[in-house]
Amino acid sequence: xxxxxxxxVNGRFEGALTxxxxxxxxxxxxxxxxxxxxxxxxxxLHHYRKLEEDCNALSIVCPxxxxxxxxxxxxxxxxxxxxxxxxxxxxxxxxxxxxxxxPPLAQPTRIVAKIPMPQYPEANFDQGITLHLCQTxxxxxPKLAGVKHLNRLENVLARMEWxxxxxxxxxxxxxxxxxxxxxxxxxxxxxxxxxxxxxxxxCGVAGVTRARIMGLAPILGYDLEVRNLRLxxxxxxxxxxxxxxxxxxxxxxxxxxxxxxxxxxAAKLRERLRQDDTVSA
Amino acid sequence: xxxxxxxxVNGRFEGALTxxxxxxxxxxxxxxxxxxxxxxxxxxLHHYRKLEEDCNALSIVCPxxxxxxxxxxxxxxxxxxxxxxxxxxxxxxxxxxxxxxxPPLAQPTRIVAKIPMPQYPEANFDQGITLHLCQTxxxxxPKLAGVKHLNRLENVLARMEWxxxxxxxxxxxxxxxxxxxxxxxxxxxxxxxxxxxxxxxxCGVAGVTRARIMGLAPILGYDLEVRNLRLxxxxxxxxxxxxxxxxxxxxxxxxxxxxxxxxxxAAKLRERLRQDDTVSA
Numbered sequence: 001x002x003x004x005x006x007x008x009v010n011g012r013f014e015g016a017l018t019x020x021x022x023x024x025x026x027x028x029x030x031x032x033x034x035x036x037x038x039x040x041x042x043x044x045l046h047h048y049r050k051l052e053e054d055c056n057a058l059s060i061v062c063p064x065x066x067x068x069x070x071x072x073x074x075x076x077x078x079x080x081x082x083x084x085x086x087x088x089x090x091x092x093x094x095x096x097x098x099x100x101x102x103p104p105l106a107q108p109t110r111i112v113a114k115i116p117m118p119q120y121p122e123a124n125f126d127q128g129i130t131l132h133l134c135q136t137x138x139x140x141x142p143k144l145a146g147v148k149h150l151n152r153l154e155n156v157l158a159r160m161e162w163x164x165x166x167x168x169x170x171x172x173x174x175x176x177x178x179x180x181x182x183x184x185x186x187x188x189x190x191x192x193x194x195x196x197x198x199x200x201x202x203c204g205v206a207g208v209t210r211a212r213i214m215g216l217a218p219i220l221g222y223d224l225e226v227r228n229l230r231l232x233x234x235x236x237x238x239x240x241x242x243x244x245x246x247x248x249x250x251x252x253x254x255x256x257x258x259x260x261x262x263x264x265x266a267a268k269l270r271e272r273l274r275q276d277d278t279v280s281a
Numbered sequence: 282x283x284x285x286x287x288x289x290v291n292g293r294f295e296g297a298l299t300x301x302x303x304x305x306x307x308x309x310x311x312x313x314x315x316x317x318x319x320x321x322x323x324x325x326l327h328h329y330r331k332l333e334e335d336c337n338a339l340s341i342v343c344p345x346x347x348x349x350x351x352x353x354x355x356x357x358x359x360x361x362x363x364x365x366x367x368x369x370x371x372x373x374x375x376x377x378x379x380x381x382x383x384p385p386l387a388q389p390t391r392i393v394a395k396i397p398m399p400q401y402p403e404a405n406f407d408q409g410i411t412l413h414l415c416q417t418x419x420x421x422x423p424k425l426a427g428v429k430h431l432n433r434l435e436n437v438l439a440r441m442e443w444x445x446x447x448x449x450x451x452x453x454x455x456x457x458x459x460x461x462x463x464x465x466x467x468x469x470x471x472x473x474x475x476x477x478x479x480x481x482x483x484c485g486v487a488g489v490t491r492a493r494i495m496g497l498a499p500i501l502g503y504d505l506e507v508r509n510l511r512l513x514x515x516x517x518x519x520x521x522x523x524x525x526x527x528x529x530x531x532x533x534x535x536x537x538x539x540x541x542x543x544x545x546x547a548a549k550l551r552e553r554l555r556q557d558d559t560v561s562a
Contacts, residue, residue, distance in 0.1 A: 007300055017298045019288055019392045026433035027308030098396045100440035111300045115379045139420035151432035152307035159381035
């Protein structure tokens with residue numbers, strides 16, 4: 001473990017985790033990644049609601065908000081709390097004996113970890129990014145679609161497809177060729193004053209920043225559209241944006257020999273997202 | 282953790298596991314479940330070869346055979362080694378900082394656990410079993426098909442569909458309606474002297490006992506066939522068999538209002554499997 005990382009398991013500093021935890025055995029759990037600064041997790045209510053929703057999707061009892069806020073407070077030191085850090089929350093179904101059957105008395109395992117904020121290149125914000133077009137396709141599983149669960153081997157395989165550090169993320173299609181998401185973020189395409197984001201009812205993770213941008217769209221004067229999106233359509237967009245809770249929004253400039261001209265939407269979105277970051281904290 | 286369970290992490294008794302292990306964060310690893318008795322893991326070479334194959338599928342370096350055999354020996358006490366127990370082996374990619382990118386220096390995490398053998402009802406062997414027909418469908422992901430990896434939420438969701446203890450397992454179809462496997466075992470259908478098992482190139486786990494039965498088929502006088510199998514075809518089979526490394530083979534007697542007459546294939550397979558259990562140990 002890196003020195004700069006630390007975590008709580010059920011409120012205990014570096015508490016024990018065993019291989020009988022179903023998070024470990026089956027990926028039977030969900031997670032969240034968010035930014036914390038000055039002791040306040042950004043967009044807390046958005047993240048907590050999504051955590052609850054994802055726990056519900058797997059019939060896992062979500063810990064109380066106050067419990068998680070207490071854990072986060074324990075990890076954030078007053079001496080360095082001006083520095084942004086990442087808080088990762090993992091909730092698993094807890095331990096059980098061997099086998100897939102649900103243990104009647106499972107107590108969910110609650111993990112809250114503090115991780116240093118990555119240093120993203122300034123150019124990602126100023127000039128936009130290059131996306132890799134992933135060969136690994138997302139399988140369609142409507143029962144898990146949208147949920148940020150711990151079964152992420154498809155993302156791992158997709159991320160193994162390149163080593164070039166200038167590539168910021170990879171675009172993933174599903175098995176039918178529809179554009180779904182990036183490995184670590186969601187996607188928006190602007191066509192004139194229409195803002196389109198892929199439908200995620202068959203696969204993909206419906207992230208909190210995606211939901212926030214969907215809410216911002218009408219405020220910024222865009223018509224929002226959620227639908228199946230083909231790669232050829234994405235290539236015809238005026239601007240393509242990727243987003244997540246850590247960096248906000250970046251413009252895509254390069255994808256598979258296609259280049260987009262610099263636009264202003266990513267910067268506009270980042271500004272609005274930043275204004276609201278601490279509102280619900 | 283149950284008193285009767287114990288485990289080694291990288292050779293250390295109840296060694297530390299952190300939430301930064303990619304097995305925990307992403308299900309980025311593979312596993313095996315096998316029987317051990319008199320200090321000898323059953324069908325060791327079959328299991329080790331499959332572990333290597335599955336590690337290769339995820340580009341994880343598989344630990345040496347001798348290392349794993351040493352771990353198993355440490356867990357098996359001489360005083361109780363006549364009692365069958367389960368050995369579960371988990372190999373993950375190891376720890377990494379946040380993010381899907383592979384750590385350049387990741388050391389795989391090796392977990393070997395000893396778990397009590399479940400007490401299966403005698404009737405499962407003598408009279409056969411009842412299968413639940415799962416509503417949860419398996420998504421098609423050719424890149425992971427066949428591999429016994431740690432992304433098992435589909436199995437967890439499927440197992441949540443019933444509580445009746447008389448149901449021994451659940452039959453899973455894929456999204457296209459093809460019969461694939463049980464939640465905890467593979468499937469064979471006998472049509473006269475033809476033994477058919479579903480093709481697993483799109484999804485499912487290609488288990489060691491399935492491979493062993495495929496090898497036994499010609500010896501027992503059956504023509505082996507691996508192909509896509511519809512549910513309606515399965516219902517027309519003369520006998521349906523489920524199998525895994527713990528119980529060997531059981532006949533399916535009841536599935537979704539369909540009843541099969543008692544047959545002799547499951548007992549025949551169990552006998553042959555048992556004869557060979559310790560051959561390659």
